[in-house]
Amino acid sequence: MSPLGGFGGGGTGLGAGLGLGMLITPIMIASMILRRPASPVRKLIQAGATSPDTARKLRGLGIPRELPLRPALRRGIVRKLDDGRWYVDLERDRQVRIRMLIVVCLLALLLALGIWFGFQLLSEG
Numbered sequence: 549m550s551p552l553g554g555f556g557g558g559g560t561g562l563g564a565g566l567g568l569g570m571l572i573t574p575i576m577i578a579s580m581i582l583r584r585p586a587s588p589v590r591k592l593i594q595a596g597a598t599s600p601d602t603a604r605k606l607r608g609l610g611i612p613r614e615l616p617l618r619p620a621l622r623r624g625i626v627r628k629l630d631d632g633r634w635y636v637d638l639e640r641d642r643q644v645r646i647r648m649l650i651v652v653c654l655l656a657l658l659l660a661l662g663i664w665f666g667f668q669l670l671s672e673g
Contacts, residue, residue, distance in 0.1 A: 573660065577652050588616045589626060592636045603633035 588611045597604040606614060617634065620626045625641045628634050 573656055577656050589620050589636055589641070592626065592634060593638075597633075597635040598638050599635055600627075600629060603627075603629050603635035605633055 588606070588609075591609045591611060592598075592604065595604050595609050596602050597609075606612070606617075611617070614621075614628075614634075617626050621628065623640070623644050624637060625644055626634055626636050
């Protein structure tokens with residue numbers, strides 16, 4: 549039997565019908581990562597603050613403190629200028645999101661393979 553043979557909905561064994569879910573799960577996780585949640589970074593992008601020339605002050609965007617931006621600042625996604633204006637480095641944001649997507653997909657794939665191999669061992673024994 550091929551490794552993809554168990555991905556159908558048929559069968560009556562312990563893992564019957566789980567194969568399709570193992571294929572869809574990494575896709576769903578990837579789509580959740582790529583969707584940008586409501587955040588101060590999103591507000592900066594919507595305001596057009598994507599370069600030093602178009603940088604904006606946080607208060608003008610309804611962001612009262614810089615605390616929510618600190619994780620993005622540490623990752624280099626947002627930049628703070630000396631005059632207190634902020635902007636989003638879109639290229640760095642894309643790099644970080646792609647790296648996160650790859651890591652999550654690899655972890656989901658490893659989990660799916662572990663479950664699949666576990667069911668194979670259970671069905672043999």
